[in-house]
Amino acid sequence: MSEIIKLSRREFIKTGLLAGGGLVLACHIPLGGRAAAATTAFAPNAFLRIGSDDVVTIIVNKSEMGQGVYTSLPMLIAEELACDWHKVRVEAAPVAPEYNHAQYGPFMVTGGSSSVRSEWERLSRAGAAAREMLVAAAAKGWRVEPAACRAENGVVIGPGGKRSGYGSLAARAAKLPVPREPKLKGAQQRRLLGKPLHRLDSPAKINGTALFGIDVHVPGMLTAVIARPPVFGGTVKGFDAQKALAVPGVKQVVAVPAGVAVVADGFWPAQKGRELLEITWDEGQWAQLATPAMREEYARLSAMPGLAARHDGDAPAELAKAAHPLRAEYEVPYLAHATMEPLNCFVDLKKDRCLIRTGSQFQTVDRGAAAREAGLKPEQVSLETTFLGGGFGRRACTGSDFVIEAVQVAKAVGKPVKVIRSREDDMRAGYYRPMWYDRIAACLDNAGFPLAWRHTIVGQSIIAGTLFESAMVKEGIDHTSVEGAADTPYAIPNLLVDLHTTKNGVPVLWWRSVGHSHNAFVVESFLDELAHSAGRDPYQYRRSLLKGHPRHLAVLQAAAEKAGWGTKLPAGTGRGIAVHESFGSFIAQVAEVSLDAAGQVQVHRVVCAIDCGRTVNTDTIAAQMESGIVFGLSAALYGAITLKNGRVEQGNFDTYPLVRMQGSPRVEVHIIPSDEPPGGVGEPGVPPIAPAVANALFAATGARVRSLPLTPEKVAAARGTA
Numbered sequence: 001m002s003e004i005i006k007l008s009r010r011e012f013i014k015t016g017l018l019a020g021g022g023l024v025l026a027c028h029i030p031l032g033g034r035a036a037a038a039t040t041a042f043a044p045n046a047f048l049r050i051g052s053d054d055v056v057t058i059i060v061n062k063s064e065m066g067q068g069v070y071t072s073l074p075m076l077i078a079e080e081l082a083c084d085w086h087k088v089r090v091e092a093a094p095v096a097p098e099y100n101h102a103q104y105g106p107f108m109v110t111g112g113s114s115s116v117r118s119e120w121e122r123l124s125r126a127g128a129a130a131r132e133m134l135v136a137a138a139a140k141g142w143r144v145e146p147a148a149c150r151a152e153n154g155v156v157i158g159p160g161g162k163r164s165g166y167g168s169l170a171a172r173a174a175k176l177p178v179p180r181e182p183k184l185k186g187a188q189q190r191r192l193l194g195k196p197l198h199r200l201d202s203p204a205k206i207n208g209t210a211l212f213g214i215d216v217h218v219p220g221m222l223t224a225v226i227a228r229p230p231v232f233g234g235t236v237k238g239f240d241a242q243k244a245l246a247v248p249g250v251k252q253v254v255a256v257p258a259g260v261a262v263v264a265d266g267f268w269p270a271q272k273g274r275e276l277l278e279i280t281w282d283e284g285q286w287a288q289l290a291t292p293a294m295r296e297e298y299a300r301l302s303a304m305p306g307l308a309a310r311h312d313g314d315a316p317a318e319l320a321k322a323a324h325p326l327r328a329e330y331e332v333p334y335l336a337h338a339t340m341e342p343l344n345c346f347v348d349l350k351k352d353r354c355l356i357r358t359g360s361q362f363q364t365v366d367r368g369a370a371a372r373e374a375g376l377k378p379e380q381v382s383l384e385t386t387f388l389g390g391g392f393g394r395r396a397c398t399g400s401d402f403v404i405e406a407v408q409v410a411k412a413v414g415k416p417v418k419v420i421r422s423r424e425d426d427m428r429a430g431y432y433r434p435m436w437y438d439r440i441a442a443c444l445d446n447a448g449f450p451l452a453w454r455h456t457i458v459g460q461s462i463i464a465g466t467l468f469e470s471a472m473v474k475e476g477i478d479h480t481s482v483e484g485a486a487d488t489p490y491a492i493p494n495l496l497v498d499l500h501t502t503k504n505g506v507p508v509l510w511w512r513s514v515g516h517s518h519n520a521f522v523v524e525s526f527l528d529e530l531a532h533s534a535g536r537d538p539y540q541y542r543r544s545l546l547k548g549h550p551r552h553l554a555v556l557q558a559a560a561e562k563a564g565w566g567t568k569l570p571a572g573t574g575r576g577i578a579v580h581e582s583f584g585s586f587i588a589q590v591a592e593v594s595l596d597a598a599g600q601v602q603v604h605r606v607v608c609a610i611d612c613g614r615t616v617n618t619d620t621i622a623a624q625m626e627s628g629i630v631f632g633l634s635a636a637l638y639g640a641i642t643l644k645n646g647r648v649e650q651g652n653f654d655t656y657p658l659v660r661m662q663g664s665p666r667v668e669v670h671i672i673p674s675d676e677p678p679g680g681v682g683e684p685g686v687p688p689i690a691p692a693v694a695n696a697l698f699a700a701t702g703a704r705v706r707s708l709p710l711t712p713e714k715v716a717a718a719r720g721t722a
Contacts, residue, residue, distance in 0.1 A: 046098050047126045048077055050134075054154055054167035056081065057089045061099035062119070063110040063361050064092075064201060065388035065395070066627070067682045068620040071199040072116055073123060075616050079192045080127030080185060083166060084154035090200050092385045095363045107364030111396045111510070113583035113680020116616055120678055128182035130173075137173040138164045187675065196619035201387070213359040213386045214420065216346040221416045222251060224409045225270045227277050228259040228429050231646035232505040233284040236260060244273035253277070254412040258405045263413050267420055286505030287646040291435075294643075295331065298437035298458045298502065302329065306456055306498035307476045310486040313494030318452035322443030326533055330440065330522045330706045334641035335433040335511055336656060338634075341389020342426035345406035348416040349374055354381045358403060359388035361396035365467070369400035373407040392631075393510040397431060398466040424651040432641050433511030434460040436518045440526050442492075448534030449545065452494035455485055455522070460508045461501045476501065480510065484519030484582060484687060489552055490527065490545040506643070512631060513686040516582040520687030521636075521694070521708065524578035528695040529704065538695065539565050539577050551611050551676070552579055555588040558609035558670050563590035570594075573604070574700025578688040584679030585612040586672075589629070589688040591665070593696035599712035601637055603665040603693055608685065610669065613676035621681050622669040628685020629667055634658040636690035638709050 049057040058077050062069040070090045078088055093099040093108070101109050102118040131151045138156035139146040141164070149158045154166050204210035229235060239260050241253035249269030254261050260277060264270035319325050345358040347370070354374050360366045360383065367383040374381065388395055395402075406419040421429065436459040445451040461478040463469055472479050477499055486497040511517060531541035539560045546552045556579045569575065572594045579588040592605040608625045615621060638657040642649045650656040690708060698704050703718035 047123060048081070048130055050083075050130065050166050050170045050173075052167045052170055054084065054165050055087050055089055056083045056154075056166070057091055059091045059093045059099075061093040061108055062115045063359065063363075063385055063388050063391065063395070065110070065359070065361070065391035067115075067624060068199055068617065069110070069115045070201045071197060072616040072620055073119055074200065075192050075197065076116070076120060076123040077127035077130075079190055080124050080182075081131050082151040082153065085192065085197070087154060088200065095367050095383050100364070107362070109364070109396060110361045110391070111393060112514075113585070113683040115682075116678050117584060117680060120614075124184055125182055128184050129179045132179045132182050133173040133176050134166055134169050136176055137169045138162075141169075141172065194615045194618065197617050198619070205387075211386050212341055212389050213346065213357065214341055214344045214389070216344075216357045216386065216418060218346075218348070218416055221346070221418060222263050222265060222413060223267050223270050224261045224263045224413075224417050224419045225267070225274050225422065225425070226256065226259045226261045226405060226409070226419065227274050227279055228425065229281050229283065231281075231283040231287050231289075232430065232507060233286050234646075235282045235284065237280040237282045239280065240278040243276035243278070247273040247276065252413055254409070256405065256408045256412060258401075258408065261409045261412065261419070263409065263417065270420075271422065283646060284505075289505060289643050289646045291333075291642040291644070294435065294504065295437065298331075298435070299329070299439075301458045301500040301502070302437050302439035302456050304500070306458075306500040308496060308498045309457075309477050309482040310495060310497045312492070312496075313452070315452040315454045315494040315496040318494045319441055319443055319454060322452070325441050325443040326529060327439075327441045328526055328529060328706055330438040330525065332436050332518045332521060332708045333639070334435045334506065334508075334643075335517075335635055335639050336427050336641050336650070337390070337392045337394035337431075337433075337509075337511060338427070338653075338656060338658065339388075339390030339392060339394060342421045342423055343394070343402040344418060344420045345402050346416070346418040347406040347410040349407065349410040352376070352380060354407070354410075356381065356383045356403065356406070357386055358383070358406075359386050359391070359395055360403070361388070361391050361393070362398070362400070365398060366400045366403045370403050370407050373404050374411065392512040393514070394431065397509055398468070401430075423653070427641075427651050427656060428648040430507030431509035432506060433517060434462065434506075434508045438518075438522045440522060442526070442530055444530065444534055448536055449541075450490070450492045450530055453492045454496045454498075456498050456500070457482060457485060457519070458500040459502060459518075460504070460506070462508050462510055462514070464501070480515040482515065482519070484516040484580065485523055488523055489549045489581065490542075491547065492545075505646075512628070513582060513683040516580065516683075516687040517632075517635070520578065520580045520582075521690040524580065524688065524691030525694050525704075525706065528576070528691070528698065532698075537566075542577070542579060546579075551586045551672075551674075552581065552588075554672050555579060555586045555609040555611050558672060559588035559590045559607050562609065562668060562670055563592075563605075563607035565590065572700060574696045574698070576692045576695025576697070576699055578691040578695065580684075580687045582680075582684045582687055583682075584677070585610060585681060585684040586679075587625075587684050587688050589692045591689065591692040591696045593693055593700055595697075595701060595715065599715055601693065601697060601710045601715065602663075603633060603637075603696075605666045605668070606689065606692070607668045608670065608688075609672060610681070610684070611672040611674050611676070612679040612681050612684070613674050614678045615671065615674075616678070618671060621671055624681040625669045625685040626667045628683065629689050630659050630664055632686040632689035633665070633693070636693050636708055636710060640709055 058074040250273040262273040531538040
């Protein structure tokens with residue numbers, strides 16, 4: 001049975017390098033593709049250890065938050081290594097330069113659906129180099145040429161049927177030079193990649209031994225919760241802790257920059273103590289922030305020219321000449337990440353060192369922030385990555401808020417402490433996917449196709465003010481604000497996409513599929529409007545506009561055919577379609593939708609076709625499409641964070657609902673075979689679902705709802721039955 005092993009960097013070095021009982025492969029491998037190799041120096045990497053017991057330990061430098069990297073990344077190494085998959089073990093990588101992202105920069109990070117895309121080459125070469133070293137070690141012992149030997153299922157086979165297991169060869173192989181250009185397998189030689197393998201982390205999660213951040217416990221540890229300002233940017237003016245300190249188990253109440261921390265011998269006494277705190281707040285400048293007023297301001301801005309993100313031809317001129325241009329306004333709300341495991345962080349801070357255990361997506365940045373807060377050097381801070389109970393970008397915050405808070409509390413109390421956010425804390429203390437308002441207009445040519453298209457986008461930047469600003473904000477345009485809109489593949493001769501970037505006190509951050517999450521809804525919904533205005537079938541209309549885009553067309557056709565596009569549906573049920581490219585993958589989805597007696601949208605079936613290039617684990621791909629669809633449906637049907645008097649109105653899943661099992665549609669996933677470079681699968685399943693459902697709702701009812709979520713009230717208003 002495969003298992004997950006957790007070792008510190010110190011233990012890894014001691015057991016791997018000093019024991020002398022196996023092969024630790026630290027090989028010089030290009031950090032990405034040809035462009036990266038040309039500009040980036042090769043860095044040593046230690047991703048693989050083979051023991052004398054034939055166990056193959058693979059060190060994974062990506063965070064496992066349910067997306068399957070503890071299986072897919074080991075598969076890349078195991079494929080080229082030709083090892084016995086049943087003897088593969090996995091460790092979480094320590095924070096070290098060897099494990100930096102192969103494409104994004106000098107830090108460890110998991111995000112952007114980049115794990116397989118960034119590591120395919122590097123990990124494949126690591127496995128291939130180890131295989132060649134093992135074969136060379138066996139050949140040397142047998143006094144034959146390496147070409148006369150082959151590796152298969154953890155054994156090197158030589159002339160005359162000679163056989164040596166990897167474990168018996170490990171010590172000798174460790175003395176050989178590392179091949180700089182190992183030969184990789186051809187597609188026809190692969191036996192693991194492209195297959196549906198069971199996940200290596202499943203047993204630990206089933207039997208309860210998997211360690212999530214919220215599970216961390218050490219002797220003498222305290223638990224803290226923080227009373228936070230009710231308004232973003234607020235501060236503490238004063239507090240009375242007398243009642244809180246009277247709660248059995250409460251040890252201390254301390255002021256920290258984030259608010260007031262109640263420290264106890266467990267979560268519940270800390271939570272009870274916090275409820276009894278008497279705090280006077282200075283609510284600051286955002287105390288009157290409210291969603292309706294923000295919406296009015298966004299709508300006003302959308303009527304004015306913004307900064308051009310794409311400008312082909314002269315869309316304003318063509319629209320001005322058009323007799324009957326089509327115009328629409330779309331809007332989407334702030335969204336919470338709402339991970340199943342709320343944010344938490346354990347810190348054991350000493351005078352000269354610091355240990356952190358948490359579910360981080362951004363290890364290097366979090367460790368650096370912790371070091372600065374503790375007054376230590378980064379190398380004095382050990383950050384151990386646990387399993388993550390969901391991430392969706394929230395645990396990759398460039399401000400490292402939940403890590404810094406835990407260090408601040410640890411400094412104040414002088415003991416090991418775990419800071420936990422309640423669900424309400426997690427929902428109300430930031431960060432969010434931004435709220436967006438879009439004004440869009442188009443006119444059609446004589447054939448009914450768009451002659452001009454203007455799309456004005458209004459909302460906050462998630463990149464401005466972060467360490468990515470110089471790379472991702474150009475001439476005032478945050479790329480993530482316009483992705484999925486400014487790069488539309490549709491053939492439109494006159495196209496203008498412009499942007500207004502707003503500022504307010506609401507903390508915003510990337511959310512699963514980032515800018516594609518809102519722009520796909522607007523683009524694919526409005527394109528549906530154009531198709532109906534032109535009297536065209538929405539599927540065929542898209543086909544006509546995507547000539548020259550074979551990968552878009554392939555998934556579009558596959559989804560439509562598998563869904564039975566054009567066939568009869570039960571009365572009151574409609575089909576909608578959407579296609580979108582994001583993170584290197586191409587997705588089309590067809591949704592079948594009706595309304596229940598209360599006017600709530602019911603999604604019965606979703607057919608999804610994906611071209612993500614070369615595949616690793618087809619089970620993971622299907623699971624991530626299902627996950628993205630349900631995640632996107634939760635936002636499309638229910639999700640909204642709203643503010644009143646500066647306060648977030650939602651606090652738990654009663655006011656911020658998610659799709660539950662009984663409301664989940666039947667999902668069918670079809671993977672398009674491809675030899676293209678690998679694309680992402682963690683995020684691309686999200687963008688097409690909202691427009692597919694909205695378009696299906698229109699097909700079923702004639703109601704065009706342009707504002708998410710698709711509540712019964714909005715549907716009734718669009719139908720004129722409110």
